[in-house]
Every structure is written in structure tokens, then in C-alpha cells.
Amino acid sequence: MGKNIILIGLPGAGKTTLGKLLSNIIGYRFIDSDAFIEEKTGKSITDLFQIGEDYFRNIESDAYKEIADFEDTIVSTGGGVVKRNENIVALKQNGTVYYIDRAVEDITHDIEVSHRPLLKDGFERIYALKAEREALYQDAADFVVKNDKPLEELAAEIIAHHIGAGKEGEAHDNPQ
Numbered sequence: 001m002g003k004n005i006i007l008i009g010l011p012g013a014g015k016t017t018l019g020k021l022l023s024n025i026i027g028y029r030f031i032d033s034d035a036f037i038e039e040k041t042g043k044s045i046t047d048l049f050q051i052g053e054d055y056f057r058n059i060e061s062d063a064y065k066e067i068a069d070f071e072d073t074i075v076s077t078g079g080g081v082v083k084r085n086e087n088i089v090a091l092k093q094n095g096t097v098y099y100i101d102r103a104v105e106d107i108t109h110d111i112e113v114s115h116r117p118l119l120k121d122g123f124e125r126i127y128a129l130k131a132e133r134e135a136l137y138q139d140a141a142d143f144v145v146k147n148d149k150p151l152e153e154l155a156a157e158i159i160a161h162h163i164g165a166g167k168e169g170e171a172h173d174n175p176q
Ligand SMILES: Nc1ncnc2c1ncn2[C@@H]1O[C@H](COP(=O)(O)OP(=O)(O)OP(=O)(O)O)[C@@H](O)[C@H]1O
Pocket: 009, 010, 011, 012, 013, 014, 015, 016, 017, 018, 076, 079, 110, 111, 147, 148, 149, 150, 151
């Protein structure tokens, strides 16, 4: 059975769109951890966050432990997956972690903030998230993919890495 493909990165980095595209190409199941949590709890991420961030993060960590047992699955994670190392440890048991590294300026062009609890006060917060989390995303990643090109090209880079072929270019095995 193939290892899971775990996509991490900031809100708006392209994880869900790329994950669905990868799923169509290689036939693995696609899951989005936020949607998985909403289905399991019957509550929206916004509602869970309103109860308290710790409350949400506990539910999120439990979800990653469940997801870690899946096989042949592409996982689009929540942007905060790296806030707890236990999440990454669990997901790496049967998964390779790909950091989708996208410039904040590109993200702000493409997303709106209304249903995003962390961005409800505006885009400024995403600059802070980038500063807070960049090192965490880099440390967690087995492989870094720069999202500054068509998503089909990112998908090709990830598939090449996944099948063990390796590839020259901006995507690179993470030396950290
Ligand atoms: N390389 C790209 N070219 C064109 N559009 C892109 C690219 N990367 C991302 N996008 C667009 O950016 C938006 C955000 O992408 P997406 O929803 O996949 O991000 P995400 O990481 O899943 O974010 P979140 O989970 O926080 O919603 C989408 O409209 C997507 O189509």
C-alpha cells in the first residue's frame, strides 16, 4: 500500500485544490481534515473555534490520529496542523509531508475571509501566521513545493517525488 500524501501550508496555500487534482490523477482517496472534523462533530470549524481554540485543537489532534491509519489517501490538513508536533508525528507514520509554500501576496488575491475564524479581522493576520509558522512548516516537511506556478506542475512534482523518481527544480528534498 502506498504512503499517504500529506499537504501542509498556510490557509489559501492551495492544499485542497491541489489535493483534489492529485486524487484525480493518481486515484488515491482525498480527504480534507477540516471537512472530516465537521462531518464527525456535526459542527462547523467556526462554531468549534468559538467554543475555544484549545477545544478545536484537541478535536483536530484526535482527527489526525484517526487519519494517520488511512492508506492511499491524500490529506489536505488544516493550516494549524503544525501547532502540535504530535499531529506531524502521527501523520508521518504512514505519510510523506509536502509543504505547499505560497507567497502571502498570492494568497490574499485568491481567498476571502468571511468563513475563516483566524482571518475574520482581515488579511493582516495571515502575515503574522506566515511569520509564526514558516519554520514549523519547513521543519515538518519531507519535501517543499513552491506554489508559484500552475497547480498541474505542483501535482507533477509531488507525484515524481512520491513514486521515488526525484526531480530537479524548485521542489526539493528538504535538507532540514
Ligand atoms: N497555483 C495556483 N494557481 C491558481 N490558483 C491557485 C493556485 N494555488 C491556489 N490557487 C487558488 O487559491 C485559492 C485557495 O486555494 P485552496 O482553497 O486550495 O487553499 P487551501 O490551502 O486549501 O486553503 P484553506 O484550507 O485555508 O481554505 C483557490 O481559489 C485556488 O484555486
